[in-house]
Amino acid sequence: MPxxxxxxxxxxxxxxxxxxxxxxxxxxxxxxxxxxxxxLHRFSKQPDGHQLSHDTLLIxxxxxxxxxxxxxxxxxxxxxxxxxxxxxxxxxxxxxxDASIALAPRDFVNPAARPEPPPQPHxxxxxxxxxxxxSFPLRPEGEATLQIPxxxxxAEARRLGHxxxxxxxx
Numbered sequence: 001m002p003x004x005x006x007x008x009x010x011x012x013x014x015x016x017x018x019x020x021x022x023x024x025x026x027x028x029x030x031x032x033x034x035x036x037x038x039x040l041h042r043f044s045k046q047p048d049g050h051q052l053s054h055d056t057l058l059i060x061x062x063x064x065x066x067x068x069x070x071x072x073x074x075x076x077x078x079x080x081x082x083x084x085x086x087x088x089x090x091x092x093x094x095x096x097x098d099a100s101i102a103l104a105p106r107d108f109v110n111p112a113a114r115p116e117p118p119p120q121p122h123x124x125x126x127x128x129x130x131x132x133x134x135s136f137p138l139r140p141e142g143e144a145t146l147q148i149p150x151x152x153x154x155a156e157a158r159r160l161g162h163x164x165x166x167x168x169x170x
Contacts, residue, residue, distance in 0.1 A: 003068040003087050005095055005103060011067070012096045017060035020052045022096050025089035085109065 012019045058075055061083045065072045069087050074080040085092075091107035127133050130150050138144040149156070
């Protein structure tokens with residue numbers, strides 16, 4: 001998605017969080033075109049003296065992601081949340097607040113340098129007809145899962161119990 005500078009200018013005027021992120025990005029040194037949310041929070045002191053909250057910063061970074069200026073990685077982990085800029089953040093900041101400035105080709109990051117999106121969790125395999133999936137919290141750190149017939153008999157349950165006993169370690 002190409003970066004939408006017109007939409008960004010409108011958003012920066014209407015959304016204090018986006019404006020704060022852009023002001024913070026213009027003041028900080030960006031290494032390898034990514035910014036950790038925790039670092040951005042330190043630089044987000046507003047002209048009136050208050051700092052933007054982490055939640056406000058995340059909302060603003062999601063908006064910048066949606067407009068094509070970068071990619072928000074690990075948004076659900078506060079200390080790992082990172083924004084990977086597709087455009088130099090200092091150029092984005094300057095262009096957002098000054099309509100006479102346009103983004104130049106040199107402001108865009110090489111597409112080959114962009115990170116791969118985070119892996120998506122694997123979906124659980126489909127359960128065949130006549131079977132059901134059960135989970136049991138066996139230990140605090142995990143649970144046991146079984147796929148058993150929906151019409152499991154007492155004899156089959158005993159056989160399954162003997163199988164589990166055979167694998168137990170005392």
